Amino acid sequence: MSNAKTANRLIYLPLGGAGEIGMNAYVYGYGPAGKERLIVVDLGVTFPDMDGTPGVDLILPDISWLIARRNQIDGIFITHAHEDHVGAVGHCWQQLGAPVYARPFTANIARRKLEEHGGSPNVVKVVDPYPHVISCGPFKVSYLPISHSIPESAGLLIDTPDGRLVHTGDFKIDENPVVGDPWNAALWEEVAKPGVKALICDSTNVFSENEGRSESTLAPAITEMMQAATGMVVATTFASNVARLQTLATAAKAAGRSVVLLGRAMRAMVDAAQKEGLLIDFPAVISVEDALSVPRQNLMLLVTGSQGERRAASAQLAQGSYLGMKLKEGDTFLFSSKTIPGNERGVIKIMNQLSELGVDVVDDAGGKYHVSGHANRPDLVRMHQIIKAQVLIPMHGEHRHLREHAKLAEASGMTGIVAVNGMMLDLSGNRPKVAEYIETGRTYLDGSVQVGALDGVVRDRIRMALNGHMIVTLIIDEEGDMLGDPWVEIMGLPEVGRNAVPLVDVVEEDLAQFIGRAHAKTLADDDKLEKEIKMIARKSAQGEIGKKPEVTVIISRLA
């Protein structure tokens, strides 16, 4: 009996979110090694950028490990409705097949995603919060309401045969979050009482030294700003930040401004929040058509695109107009948001376009118009102190955040352990240890196709972007002789190089010379011929334009 019991193990395996901000996906398991029953916490996405993932539409966690263990999965628990926690549910569910648990608002969003991908909304089970318990294989899971920047966020209480785990999800400590559950210290104290084996805890803001501020502190400054503005006011924030939408809309109303929603995500989110009864006294929204006849000092546009997204409402307004709405001198544009690192260029571009239109831009430089949705360093310490777990496992953060969070835990006497994506921890016994390293990574949604990050597709795109592309075509006749000369086409390369003659002429000449010298044996061997031609074409281009392009060789053999 005791042997059988020691054969079981309790594991934690992050597949996304541990070593990055975004794409959260965590696995807990219990059972004999390799045969654990599994639950998944969150299935999020992250977003592509031109630097590393040009042309990609969305980045999903690589869930091959889970797919191979599909029959071991008992449930998928979504903590809240942000894209980096729920965004991959639609794309991945068919491959996993387990029931999805979520609180009502999150379930609403998850169901929309399943439907978009032809899945059934019925796989999503709406759950009540703690003390309600969901029995799921060897796990008993309860949703612990917590404040964050989207309604109905929750941490998870996970009771296992080997002890109690607390997974915070994303959170902040906010006793007055405007919309959604306030921070409830008593709840977390109660949960901590029986003793907690491990606290798996949000790490994104571990470098923010000051205590976090409440969402409710923003209303006075925002209202004042909207009252003082003389022209139209445009405000942008994440559409999912429902509390902020409420704050902005209430301020608009107080300033005698009608609210217009611009951008698909903005309208969808207000719609979902209203359906779930989360917005209270949200002022009536007017249509764009109606807005065109309202004086601009009586309008507040609530728009998507706070991160400078190219096709969002903000970007289009900055370029001149969106659905007939135009900005002009004297209008005010409020970024009620923080620019996520990496998005600066896009945001700054919009700010400059607005400046050219004579629009005054107000951003969060002074901290008056935005607060973070995540726990800062002192708030993390408070959570540590309440939960008093034996072990702190930092989750959701880049490596530097996880490491700093583990150090913070060690400083207050806990064991802190950094586990990055793919590092499976065995939490059985008194000290967690690394059980295995799982091959993990990212899957790119590219158009309608899922592509592995290591398939080379995106690597080739980056190479073409950096080096340009040269195509060499050759026709070889039935006798194995060249028919005509090699033909060169270029894309993304200068047409004329240092000799003031067309680049393609120079390369064609060099290739023709090579062919003239080449043995029949070389001409007969496609691989060898291709290799030689690439080398000559690259060298020739290097001499002419100082750059070695990507070369594709197309050999047509007439048969």
Place this chain on the structure above:
Amino acid sequence: MSNAKTANRLIYLPLGGAGEIGMNAYVYGYGPAGKERLIVVDLGVTFPDMDGTPGVDLILPDISWLIARRNQIDGIFITHAHEDHVGAVGHCWQQLGAPVYARPFTANIARRKLEEHGGSPNVVKVVDPYPHVISCGPFKVSYLPISHSIPESAGLLIDTPDGRLVHTGDFKIDENPVVGDPWNAALWEEVAKPGVKALICDSTNVFSENEGRSESTLAPAITEMMQAATGMVVATTFASNVARLQTLATAAKAAGRSVVLLGRAMRAMVDAAQKEGLLIDFPAVISVEDALSVPRQNLMLLVTGSQGERRAASAQLAQGSYLGMKLKEGDTFLFSSKTIPGNERGVIKIMNQLSELGVDVVDDAGGKYHVSGHANRPDLVRMHQIIKAQVLIPMHGEHRHLREHAKLAEASGMTGIVAVNGMMLDLSGNRPKVAEYIETGRTYLDGSVQVGALDGVVRDRIRMALNGHMIVTLIIDEEGDMLGDPWVEIMGLPEVGRNAVPLVDVVEEDLAQFIGRAHAKTLADDDKLEKEIKMIARKSAQGEIGKKPEVTVIISRLA
């Protein structure tokens, strides 16, 4: 006489730097419209990025307007040795041909650049500062020493037949800049006395609300940090920030650490500064080979790559090793720098790699280890108040900086006027007015070739990066019939689409069907054939992979 005089005009024309941070290039002219004698102030570069300029090596101002007026140019004045002020001198000088004026340290750097491009270093004239006057056509120019983040920075006093101009160059107000000229209020007051027509003034930090801090305030914190660190210390900053190099090296010495310079730019800059006698008591530098036998707690590496540049010393150290130097647990890495917007991804990547190595990263989050080299808002006001010019023309800044700076000037009773790149101001008379709009832009240095920003080369690269590239080849025989079937190759596209068969097979099949149906007339017309094939290939790919690639069609006609 008075008629002749009114026919002359005084013009200001920014060709770079006004509407962006970087790539400074300003023109002043005096004379009859269209026949003004011209001087150029600064010829700087800016740096490419993957978002907008993949594969480009350097971005230069488009100086076609100047080239067309080469005979009207009397001189090129370089204010200081930063790349965004001097970086294009080597690339552009041959096309302009006028003497280049600079203070000794700047001249040293400018000469190196000319030599790299086969120019003669003799075209650079070393100048003494004010009260020395350089007569240059109708202009009398004096160099006004000012504090900035590189030695021997200067503003320019430009006396014209139509009044006095003051061009600040980049500057800060620092009475103790460690290296280089201290701020000298008396000098600027003296210059202002006769009355100044226009102040052309640095704008980059107009949104920074607090008075700027002196370079000298950093030494105590940096020294303390280096003394407290137990392992090796690595510090990075812009190589050109000679004062910071001095501060870091002095702190290292005080902490019993030998200094090692890593990175070509770092060694070159220390070399130039020493040759010009700018570094005082700079500790002896040891070689990497010698460093390998020094205990790590006695080392401080001063390295390039503070902006996350991919191939710089910082990036290589973060990846494991550079010239045999390796970082490990317990070492400290100091970013004594600010991350320029747009470079965040690269810098954060390095920070996370260092975190994985167990290296403690110290950055400027608290403002203890870096100060800006530019005048903040209150410092700009101080400059305005000293110069008391009739007109303030903001220069060096994005549109939002220029606009804010002009508003700031207006608030204190000056006339502020925003002139962006290509907007020529006529400063004659009492109110400046826009004289002309000049077509202006950017020139890309791509490998060894200069490419116009609008030539489409880079646009094609971006398209290939976003959409992938498909190449279709057709061979048409002497009779005008297809020889075999169309052949498709792909680069940067998924090999298999939704039908689980190769993408190229699907597209080839669709193209073969089209060819089978096509009239002889279509097959005979290359343009028409190409257009149709592109359309079908894109549509076919869209159906299969949800993406429309760039398509190159190559038609070979056997003759």
